Amino acid sequence: MMSLTLRIWRQRDRTKKGKMVTYHVTDVSPDMSFLEMLDVLNEKLILDGDDPVAFDHDCREGICGSCGLMINGIAHGPEQATVCQLHMRSFSDGDVLDIEPWRAGGFPVVKDLAVDRSAFDRIISAGGFISAPTGTAPEAHSTPVPKKNSDAAFDAATCIGCGACVAACPNGSAMLFTAAKVSHLGLMPQGQPERDARVLKMVAQQDAEDFGGCSNIGECSAVCPKGISMETISRLNHDLLGALRAGAVPMS
Amino acid sequence: MSCVTVRSPGCHVGTGLTFGLVATVTTQPAQRRAPKTGRFDSSVVKKTVMAVSGIxxxxxxxxxxxxxxxxxxxxxxxxxxxxxxxTIGEPALPAQTALWIIRIVLLAAVVLHFWAAISLWRQARRARPVPYVTKKRVQQSFASRTVRWGGLILALFIIWHILDLTLGAVNPVGYDSTPYDRLIASFSNIPITLFYVVSMVLLGLHLRHGIFAATQTLGQTNKRRERAVNGLAYVVAGVITVGFLLVPLSVVFGLID
Structure with a gap:
């Protein structure tokens, strides 16, 4: 069993100023996930009549993208995985951990460690879709896709939209997220009709949501739980310049 | 009650389930912000301006x-x-024609490079209004981290460099001298030479990151080319830095006089 000192960002709501508050947790099993360790803390806080620490979580199996915490200055903590897949065995007895929410203009704090990531939804709704006819699913082989493209599209599509890329980026840029979404549709034949307009509109929305510009530092990719490559950002840039050369005007 | 946490349909914030208590947070999602539609409002277009002027x-x-x-x-x-x-192009062209074309193109490149940098810097500042209490570096290089402040120092260096060796205004032997005299006079002075050396090292770092970034911005990088692009960045940055340091250091060590 381990004992830890946690310094956690506490903030009542969007309008109040927050601060780091120190807590001690004991009886932490190395087999607990990081979120379970926070559950233990919250149970104690509730028993003591305190306000439990708010944090986002849902599937707890690394696929929903809900959880995300800055742990000791690294998005999702020391392992390249989501916080729910991070286990306390990655830490040592007596560690002092700073736990903060994602920090970005586009991610206002809702409460404590929970941030509003609806900016990502708005980037998606700006162009992260294809116009497919509804009805019966078409025969899978009716539209051949080169293996190389389907692999690259799949790699990009593994993005779960957790926001760690924004949190880790010194510029607070959401370009890795935007690039993953632009790439995974732009590499497929089904994504071609809107390809030019998509990249223009999604990049314009990411800029409008108070995210920064990419300066190719690579912190995003290094903390991405799905290992999305910086190559996707190059592909986004390539698509955007191609769209401008083709004289594409985003349809509204 | 509308329960909007951002991504989780179940909207669980914190726990307390054990005790039948669920801490919920009710909030309205932020308003959709209208994107700017101008071509030069796009951060990627600004980066492209930066890349092309840099090249x-x-x-x-x-x-x-x-x-x-x-x-x-x-x-x-x-x-x-x-x-x-x-006198390039004389007598077909008037004196200094080529020189002034080079000067105007360079001035435009510097101004555009600077405009893009300041604009993206401001955007990055808006994007992180509250700083982290603790933030660690996972992968960033020293070169990528210092590219903005290094660029500002290089801008000061360029101004000083023109005043010193082109105009002679701050040169120990003044304007009324040959270019070679000004060169020897400047680099016989240790503080001036040190500033020059520091600036060239900063230039090397700036180029090491800048060449990689320009390739990436122009959409020419991929996993397969990554090593080659980084190699190119190191070689060009190294050649330019060493090439510019050869002359002043040779003056300092008496190989040129």
């Missing part, structure tokens, strides 16, 4: 560096090279 300046730096090495052929070769730049 123009790198090409100039390579030519400038080769020209500097004329100092090893002696005062006469160096001064006549300097005179040649002012």
């Amino acid at each position: 123009i300046m790198i090409l100039y730096l390579l030519a400038h560096m080769v020209g500097n090495l004329k100092a090893f052929s002696g005062a006469e070769a160096f001064n006549s090279y300097s005179g040649w730049i002012r």
Whole structure:
């Protein structure tokens, strides 16, 4: 069993100023996930009549993208995985951990460690879709896709939209997220009709949501739980310049 | 009650389930912000302006560096090279035509590079209004981290460099001298030489990150080319830095006088 000192960002709501508050947790099993360790803390806080620490979580199996915490200055903590897949065995007895929410203009704090990531939804709704006819699913082989493209599209599509890329980026840029979404549709034949307009509109929305510009530092990719490559950002840039050369005007 | 946490349909914030208590947070999602539609409002277009103006300046730096090495052929070769730049195309073109074309293109490149940098810097500041209490670096290089402040120092260096060696205004022997005299006078002075050396090292770091970033911004990088692009960045940055340091260090150590 381990004992830890946690310094956690506490903030009542969007309008109040927050601060780091120190807590001690004991009886932490190395087999607990990081979120379970926070559950233990919250149970104690509730028993003591305190306000439990708010944090986002849902599937707890690394696929929903809900959880995300800055742990000791690294998005999702020391392992390249989501916080729910991070286990306390990655830490040592007596560690002092700073736990903060994602920090970005586009991610206002809702409460404590929970941030509003609806900016990502708005980037998606700006162009992260294809116009497919509804009805019966078409025969899978009716539209051949080169293996190389389907692999690259799949790699990009593994993005779960957790926001760690924004949190880790010194510029607070959401370009890795935007690039993953632009790439995974732009590499497929089904994504071609809107390809030019998509990249223009999604990049314009990411800029409008108070995210920064990419300066190719690579912190995003290094903390991405799905290992999305910086190559996707190059592909986004390539698509955007191609769209401008083709004289594409985003349809509204 | 509308329960909007951002991504989780179940909207669980914190726990307390054990006790039948669920801490919930009710909030309205932020308003959709209207994107700007101007071509030059796009951060990627600003980066492209930065990349293209940077490439123009790198090409100039390579030519400038080769020209500097004329100092090893002696005062006469160096001064006549300097005179040649002012007479390229004569008598078909008026004196200094080529020189002024180069100057105007370079000035435009510097101004555009600076505009893009300041604009993206401001965007990055808006994007992180509250800083982290603790933030660690996972992968960033020293070169990528210092590219903005390094760029500002380089801008100051360029101003000083023109005042010193082109205009002679801050040069120990003044304007009424040959280019070669000004070169020797400047680099016989240790503080001036140190500033020059520090600036060239910063230039090397700036280029090491800038060349990779420009390739990425122009959409020419991928996993397969990553090593080659990084290699190119190191080689060009190294050649330019060493090439520019050869002349001043040779003056300091008495190989040129």
